[in-house]
Amino acid sequence: MAKWKYLLQALLYAAFIALIGYFSVAPAYRHVDPELAMIKLVFSHAAERREPCRKLTPAELTQLAPNMRRPMECERERLPLVVELEIDGALVFQAEEAPTGLWKDGASTVYQKFLVQPGSHELVARLRDGRDAIDFNYEQAARVELAPGQNFVIGFRASAGGFKFQ
Amino acid sequence: MNLLKNFGRRLFERVEGGFDLAFPAEWNPFRQLGALGWFFYWIVAASGIYLYIFFDTGLTRAYESIEWIMNNQWYVGQVMRSLHRYASDALVVVVVLHLLREFCLDRMRGTRWFAWFTGIPLLWFLYACGISGYWLVWDVLAQYIAIATTEWLDALPIFGEPTAANFVNSAALSGRFFSLMVFIHIAVPLIMLFLMWVHIQRYARPRMNPPRGLAAGTLAALVVLSLVFPAVSQAPADLDTVPAVIGFDWFYLAIYPLLDVVPGGQLWLGLAIGTLVLALLPWAPPLRKPAPAAVDLDNCNGCGRCADDCPFDAITMSPRTDGAAYDTEAVVNTDTCVSCGICAGACPTATPHRRATDLMPGIQLPGYPIAELRDRTRTTGQALSGNDRVMVFGCDQSRDLAELSAPGVGVVLLPCVGMLPPSFIDWVLARDLADGVLISGCAGGDCYQRLGDNWTRQRVARQRDPYMRARVPDERVGLCWTRSGETTRRRRILDALRGQLTTAPKLKRRAERARAAEAARG
Numbered sequence: 060m061a062k063w064k065y066l067l068q069a070l071l072y073a074a075f076i077a078l079i080g081y082f083s084v085a086p087a088y089r090h091v092d093p094e095l096a097m098i099k100l101v102f103s104h105a106a107e108r109r110e111p112c113r114k115l116t117p118a119e120l121t122q123l124a125p126n127m128r129r130p131m132e133c134e135r136e137r138l139p140l141v142v143e144l145e146i147d148g149a150l151v152f153q154a155e156e157a158p159t160g161l162w163k164d165g166a167s168t169v170y171q172k173f174l175v176q177p178g179s180h181e182l183v184a185r186l187r188d189g190r191d192a193i194d195f196n197y198e199q200a201a202r203v204e205l206a207p208g209q210n211f212v213i214g215f216r217a218s219a220g221g222f223k224f225q
Numbered sequence: 226m227n228l229l230k231n232f233g234r235r236l237f238e239r240v241e242g243g244f245d246l247a248f249p250a251e252w253n254p255f256r257q258l259g260a261l262g263w264f265f266y267w268i269v270a271a272s273g274i275y276l277y278i279f280f281d282t283g284l285t286r287a288y289e290s291i292e293w294i295m296n297n298q299w300y301v302g303q304v305m306r307s308l309h310r311y312a313s314d315a316l317v318v319v320v321v322l323h324l325l326r327e328f329c330l331d332r333m334r335g336t337r338w339f340a341w342f343t344g345i346p347l348l349w350f351l352y353a354c355g356i357s358g359y360w361l362v363w364d365v366l367a368q369y370i371a372i373a374t375t376e377w378l379d380a381l382p383i384f385g386e387p388t389a390a391n392f393v394n395s396a397a398l399s400g401r402f403f404s405l406m407v408f409i410h411i412a413v414p415l416i417m418l419f420l421m422w423v424h425i426q427r428y429a430r431p432r433m434n435p436p437r438g439l440a441a442g443t444l445a446a447l448v449v450l451s452l453v454f455p456a457v458s459q460a461p462a463d464l465d466t467v468p469a470v471i472g473f474d475w476f477y478l479a480i481y482p483l484l485d486v487v488p489g490g491q492l493w494l495g496l497a498i499g500t501l502v503l504a505l506l507p508w509a510p511p512l513r514k515p516a517p518a519a520v521d522l523d524n525c526n527g528c529g530r531c532a533d534d535c536p537f538d539a540i541t542m543s544p545r546t547d548g549a550a551y552d553t554e555a556v557v558n559t560d561t562c563v564s565c566g567i568c569a570g571a572c573p574t575a576t577p578h579r580r581a582t583d584l585m586p587g588i589q590l591p592g593y594p595i596a597e598l599r600d601r602t603r604t605t606g607q608a609l610s611g612n613d614r615v616m617v618f619g620c621d622q623s624r625d626l627a628e629l630s631a632p633g634v635g636v637v638l639l640p641c642v643g644m645l646p647p648s649f650i651d652w653v654l655a656r657d658l659a660d661g662v663l664i665s666g667c668a669g670g671d672c673y674q675r676l677g678d679n680w681t682r683q684r685v686a687r688q689r690d691p692y693m694r695a696r697v698p699d700e701r702v703g704l705c706w707t708r709s710g711e712t713t714r715r716r717r718i719l720d721a722l723r724g725q726l727t728t729a730p731k732l733k734r735r736a737e738r739a740r741a742a743e744a745a746r747g
Contacts, residue, residue, distance in 0.1 A: 064246070071248075072445075079314045079318070080450050082314070082474070087471060088473040088481075088482060101390050103386045168385075168386055170389060209467070210464065
């Protein structure tokens with residue numbers, strides 16, 4: 060094989076590895092503005108059942124097989140969660156999140172992201188999960204200081220008292 | 226779609242032509258894409274096994290263990306890690322090119338539908354391998370991939386709770402995810418290997434290794450890249466910050482930026498439809514299925530040469546059913562036969578010299594019987610004139626072969642040059658139909674019908690049965706392996722053969738031999 064062919068081969072190999080080497084890390088992808096901060100509203104929570112549980116009467120209990128007798132009868136379907144988030148007085152999120160599951164008996168889930176300027180922000184999160192509540196059962200506010208690129212999470216756990224700003 | 230295919234075909238021919246300038250034809254990487262895919266897979270597997278020895282699963286240990294390999298084993302660990310990444314990227318490149326080339330050359334119909342159809346899910350497994358691998362490093366890129374992938378998965382209505390919640394902040398992260406990803410990153414390549422094996426099942430003698438020279442050059446190039454530009458981790462993942470600007474592997478992650486503009490559900494739907502359309506392409510019009518090869522038991526002696534030479538294992542030798550005194554007979558699987566005619570070229574009864582009976586070989590194509598090939602050859606030869614007449618037998622894939630036709634050059638086309646029984650070469654010369662024979666097939670060992678070029682080369686070299694007759698002078702036979710459009714080179718080879726014919730010793734024709742024999746008898 061002629062020498063110039065080896066040289067041409069070397070050039071083609073060089074072009075190949077240059078292609079592989081470059082596109083394996085570059086160009087960099089700008090997913091979000093690095094000067095901004097992110098607030099995530101993320102949680103799962105099961106709302107109350109759509110119908111309240113009912114105590115079975117003794118007559119109804121006797122009609123059930125002995126191993127299937129239970130004191131209460133509950134419909135499976137749950138209510139949707141009503142959720143709101145305000146940032147600096149502006150309502151940025153408001154939704155009725157349906158329960159999951161084929162029978163709508165699972166938890167409702169919220170996964171929302173908001174890009175904000177770094178600095179001080181007043182956050183107010185609200186949630187309604189009950190049948191009887193006219194207003195929100197849970198409402199919590201916090202003033203937070205966010206740095207550029209910070210990932211700030213608002214979670215929720217009813218057993219811990221409600222919203223958690225972290 | 227034909228317009229697209231023709232455009233792609235011409236583009237590939239041009240690029241391959243450029244590579245032919247540098248590489249020997251058999252080393253041309255474009256003709257070895259499938260084999261290179263296997264080669265890169267083995268590099269990734271070998272380097273992955275090495276890395277796994279030192280890899281530590283865990284929230285912080287994963288990143289640290291990879292850094293340890295990079296800092297303390299630059300001579301092996303760094304090279305292995307870099308080879309693992311770069312060979313994975315190269316695998317994507319050759320797989321995509323392989324798919325495009327097979328599409329443009331229309332190599333997905335007939336029995337080839339199987340390789341095409343089983344190759345499509347391989348794409349998904351390939352991407353699952355790559356993406357899960359990046360996840361394991363647990364740097365900023367891994368953080369982005371973890372969040373983006375789980376958010377994308379959450380668009381499917383299969384998870385009760387969002388899986389992305391596992392990566393919402395560092396407090397939510399569990400080391401169990403790493404165990405899961407390690408499992409996926411090992412299990413998926415194994416499934417992929419199994420599918421790769423299935424992918425080539427309908428091919429006889431599948432090409433799984435590139436030529437040594439090409440393999441050595443490719444490996445050397447990747448090692449050089451690994452030393453000069455080692456693959457490194459980005460900053461360690463920190464779920465309390467937002468991965469904003471990320472060094473990106475575009476070979477595996479090119480689709481991810483779409484998630485920022487297209488809802489995840491729509492992207493899943495688009496990919497599902499795209500996959501389905503790709504998978505069904507072999508059945509897209511125009512559908513054409515020439516009649517498969519047919520066996521004539523009266524002329525089949527069960528020698529098995531057709532079964533040996535069939536490039537798609539479409540012929541099996543079965544116990545005799547007609548009571549003839551042979552053990553076996555050829556049986557054609559009509560579903561997997563691509564009607565290339567290579568079996569007829571291998572059949573010792575497909576000889577044009579037969580005069581006592583009709584020319585009916587043991588196996589042949591009903592759409593292009595050997596008798597018709599003989600008739601075409603005779604008609605073409607009788608029309609030739611001059612002292613250096615050449616009969617060109619060429620395959621249908623050389624679209625521009627007819628351009629060679631001239632008063633002294635006749636062209637006879639076949640589905641594949643492998644269909645030409647070597648006895649035809651002797652017959653053409655003995656009957657004075659031409660002074661020389663040129664066989665023109667696909668370039669660089671990349672026979673459209675698979676193996677036809679290889680068998681022809683061996684038959685003419687008298688290395689494979691049926692052999693070209695010993696009395697055929699080698700200088701009167703030329704072989705030409707060229708791409709479509711390579712008319713200049715083809716003409717140069719033809720001219721060289723014609724030049725040889727003018728100086729070659731005179732042929733003893735059939736009539737002269739008969740006269741000589743009569744004179745000898747006195």
